[in-house]
Amino acid sequence: MTYDLIIIGSGPAGYVGAIKAGQRGLKTLVIDKKYIGGMCLNWGCIPTKSILESAKTYQKVLHAADFGVTGIKAEEIAFDWQQAVTRTRKIVAKLSRGIEFLWKKNGVEFLRAEAKIISPTQVEADKRVFETKNILIATGSRPAPRDDFPDALSLEDLYSLPVLPEKPLLVGRGANLVELAQFFQMIGKAPIILADDLPLMPALDASLEDFMLKKMSKAKIPLIPVIDAQIKDKSVSYKDKDYPFDMVINAGFRSAVLPQMEPQLKLEDGFIATDRRHMSSTDGIYAAGDVNGKGYLAHVASAQALEVIDSIMGVDLPDEERRYPLNIYTDPELAQIGMTEAQIKAQGIDYQVKQYSMSANGKALTEGSSEGFIRIIHETKYNQVLGVQMVSANATDLISEAGILMELEGSTYELARTIHAHPTVSEIYMDAGGMDG
């Protein structure tokens, strides 16, 4: 028996691709050596958001008295890490059952085993050889192991810790690191960031990075560039000051997880090189998600996998790359879509920034989270919106309004004209869109 498609890896690329393949009538087998849902579901997107929500709730309760909720004794409020993990596990289990259900419904088969590509049409797993017409590699990525901290804890291992460290040293760069630092800080720990480089979040607009760095500095989270640091056994010294730590967590940039494969596929910086259709250097072998190095986000992985299925079905893909939101689930949340100001400037486009502060937003004030702003960047001829950045509670959801607007090539006029309900945080779009100039 020959499969139409074997997918290696069941993360956001693998499982979403499998469902669509099933719906398109392709005979599909998914092989994963670990858990259904991959990094994203089991250790990444979902668990981190779950523990961050626990931390945000902890903070809210600490400040409950401000909202008129009394009777809670501050000294009795505690953060129960094990309970936070248990809650996380329940969410993960529910979501992974959902995936299994959708696979079954669409005739997708699943095998738990390590997969090895032995030819462009053969995959070996569980001591068996499976024949297939197409292969989708969706094996994801992990932080590159570090020479300076070879024993650093990985993000996956965090959830197995019985007790959290008091002074974790977070080494690396990127969104995961920032979220984690804030998580520790919110629950009363004293994280230290040892940054591989600055900006910490290079894909973000400078306005968002600036906001977050200020916020962390106010929260007294030390930010130490690794080149200026001296690393000793259990402390880092920087500018004549010692920062002791009790655990190191590796939140560094990511490197591809490659399956064993024959033929050897062409790599670029260690990631599988792919074309617009996400086809590797060998016909019929595709790579989607983190493993191709085009983006390190779950929704990007899923979108790519859908394009792979389109490709297999013979659909031509549009030339242009897709636009996607970039979200950081801190408190307040950071979100952006489209081009950053620097990118717009570099293209020589005449542009204008409409910036509006959250502090004038009624709903944000009632929720006690009036920190933040929205920035809408548009070109000046038709006022077409080219990029949006925002900082607010739930910015990661609110950014979708900008996503649709940009997908439809909208301008600030549509934002200003659309009646937004009052009071909502989303009113900020209307307010900013209607600004003069």
Place this chain on the structure above:
Amino acid sequence: MRYIFKFPDIGEGLDEGKIIEWYVEKGQSIQSGDALVKMETDKVVTDIPSPKSGVISARYGSIGDSIKVGSALVEIDIEGVEAKDAQDINQEEPAKAVTESVDEEGFGGVVGTIELAGDGAYLPAGDEGISSPNEPKARKKALATPVARAMAKDLGIDINQVVGTGPAGRVTKKDIESHRPPAPQRSVGSIETPRQRTEPLSQIRKTIAKNMLRSKQNTAHMAIMEEVEVSTLIEARSRLNEALKHDQIKLSYLPFIIQAIARALKKHPVLNAELDMENERIIYKDYINLGIAMDTDDGLVVPVIHDADKKSLTDLAHEIKSLADKARERKLTLDDLKDGTFSITSYGSIGGYFAVPVIAYPQVAIFGIGRIAQKPVVKDGEIVIGNIMPISMSVDHRIVDGAEVSRFVNDVLSYLKDPILLLA
């Protein structure tokens, strides 16, 4: 599985056609190859065959509607085809679909391509455009993005005339940009002055321009010119015409030239071939289909005389006349224009001795006939009046070398010099 069949590019460069007649109804079963619709373009009236068997699940456009190339014509539910098989279909012919060469243009020869099955025929996973890929007529107000609207207004473009390529045919900024002719002030400054004017290119002119350039860019043109004394031919022709007086047909020189060339091609098959660079091979054609360049009011067309080697002089004369009539009345069908293997242009009928005609790529050569004129020639050591026919031939030097071309020309000319040899 649903398959969207888009109006294929019949004769490259023509970007729309008018529906003359529908042959199929919604719900009707069809076989691949069955005619779906009769379309009229600037150049031809032709039946568009279905690339797949199945059941028509939707039809786009009514009689008289203009359909842009690339817009959906019909949707076909492919019977019993699971997506898997459909995938196979696609893998055999990646992206390209079935293409056939069609000769279609003039003097230098212009070549078009018909795409029988448009690409992108499967619905994308995103299900975009599933609802109405093409109903420009049915919808009064075009679906368009806000910025596209603002831009169209700004540039004075009627947005309802713009073909949308976005989801469900939505007109996007890019569509407006590509719809508008390049902004004059940007490219050449203001070009409308009292001493010059501009006129948009007609479809045919665009086709000619594109194909001429394609030929020049893809071949290594080489030309050869020669003269031949045709007094015997002239006499043979007038005697034959005398004999055919009552047959309502008059032979021109063309049937003789066609026969001469067809015979010579048999001896020199490389001139009746095609270079397949991609696969590093030459494709020899076992049939001789001669394209004849014809001047019409609309522009030049090159209808094809199929199996020219098997036709008598009078057959050829009838066929030339019928093709010329059709060309004039714009009634040439796609079949009349396709599958040429070699072309002939009689530029001399208007004027000119020598020329360097452009090959109808991917053919190998084009043979041009100049104006016959009386000239002094030396015969048996004396100067006498001769009848000289100049000829010019362009060949693709990639495929064939000069020596072989000269041998071919010698053969053709020997028939023209002494047409009795055609009887052999």
